Amino acid sequence: MATSPTIRPHDGKLLVLLPGMGAVATTFIAGVESVRRGLAQPIGSLTQLQTIRVGARSENKNPLIKDFLPLAPLGDIEFAGWDVYPDDAYDAAVRADVLTQQDLAPLADFLHTVKPMQAAFDPAYVKRLDGPNVKQTKSKRELAEAIRADIKGALAKSGATRAVMVWCGSTEVYLRPGPCHASIEAFEKGLDNNDANIAPSQLYAYAAIMEGVPYANGAPNLSADSPALEALALEKGVPICGKDFKTGQTLMKTILAPGFKARMIGVDGWFSTNILGNRDGEVLDDPESFKAKEVTKSGVLDTILQPDLYPDLYGNLYHKIRINYYPPRGDAKEGWDNIDIKGWLGYKMQIKVDFLCRDSILAAPIVLDLALFLDLAGRTGMKGIQEWLSFYFKSPHVEQGHVQEHDLFIQHIGLKNTLRVLGGAEPVTHLPEDLREA
Ligand SMILES: NC(=O)c1ccc[n+]([C@@H]2O[C@H](COP(=O)([O-])OP(=O)(O)OC[C@H]3O[C@@H](n4cnc5c(N)ncnc54)[C@H](O)[C@@H]3O)[C@@H](O)[C@H]2O)c1
Secondary structure, three states: OOOOOOOOOOOOEEEEEEEEHHHHHHHHHHHHHHHHHHOOOOOOOOEEEEEEEEOOOOHOOOOOOHHHHOOHHHHHEEEEEEEEOOOOOHHHHHHHOOHHHHHHHHHHHHHHHOOOEEEOOOOOOOOOOOOOEEEOOOOOOHHHHHHHHHHHHHHHHHHHOOOEEEEEOOOOOOOOOOOHHHHHHHHEEEEEEOOHHHHHHHHHHHHHHHHOOOOOOOOOOOOOOOOOHHHHHHHHHHHHOOOOOOOOHHHHHHHHHHHHHHHHEEEEEEEEEEEEHHHHHHHHOOOHHHHHHHHHHHHHHHHHHHHOOOHHHHHOOOOEEEEEHHHOOOOEEEEEEEEEEEHHHOOOEEEEEEEEEEHHHHHHHHHHHHHHHHHHHHHHHOEEEEEHHHHOOOOOOOOOOOOOOOOOHHHHHHHHHHHHHOOOOOOOOOOOHHHOOO
């Protein structure tokens, strides 16, 4: 067995901090409470349901991940969050209309207790929202300090020993890293000067890292994805990861495309369109927020299919993505994919995927897994960008110079081998026994 890294035990409670208490966050909170009460199953969550093979296949040792590693148990999770709207988790969940009244009613007493703190919000970065539960101070430095005070206050109120933060807020307008993102000093100067390139999600990420709180970014926002905050995370010893939860259509893409590539099947075109009618869809109806989403969704196929290595198969691939806001659908999104593929001697074929998907149902277990794995990483002393968590993201946050991995199956192997090593086991190579070193 390899030596196991030292992992601090999970004494006491873990506070999960959620900037943005909309569809995803409330589906997550209600789901965890529902599972805790024995009313439902945590389907979709690796930390709760998946096993991990340890040793040779013939040894038949397959413990649950949560038994193999000292993850925080669901019973020890506390919740706090921020939102632009003052609705508590129950009212916000009813409004989001993801879970049925039948599922929410038994949880109402608990959900009413989770009330959002005032948001650090600026409509310049999310054009379609305008709510009253917003901090009045406008200076970015003061907002960042106010979020830090909120984190300390929420920790004290909950009695938790530690926290993690998972951004479940809206998609902000597309921003590129600017001079204020070049270093910690430049970023802090930007806070003092109210630099327009610093959006609210960056303030939450900064505050979390300053407070030693691991941070995951579930939206395409720049957030912690800048040299300044990456350096800060290393300096403060805090794990970070992102960006944009891999749910619906992109999940399907990263399941199907590796299969085509593995079998050397060509792809000429991939047209993806969506209709959705929730608040996320309304925010994405703004072209500037859509741009941010389009960028995280677009990179997926190129890195999986590698057209530079396989020009005959993928060199002319035409990839188009559309998101259409269509209110009658609410959270019950529909995503269509038309895939033009080609086989032996170039003969053409087509695949149509019509995914009647519930985005927040797919996203909620991701929030749970990220919270528990980031907490584990923090207790193990892992810091900076956690590429092993790429499995959960549309556009994995990677070190400068590293190439993103989008193939779900390679990401999965990477995730599980990291978990094996954290638990003191050998990584699995999948080599036949006679080729393995003695
Ligand atoms: N639903 C999914 O499956 C999915 C998948 C991938 C990514 N995402 C991303 O996750 C995020 C949440 O999705 P959702 O469906 O829950 O959206 P939602 O609109 O239901 O919830 C987002 C919430 O964030 C709040 N908010 C916006 N800016 C804020 C700020 N600065 N501070 C605090 N609160 C703020 C909004 O008021 C809203 O209630 C979005 O960015 C979305 O693009 C969602």
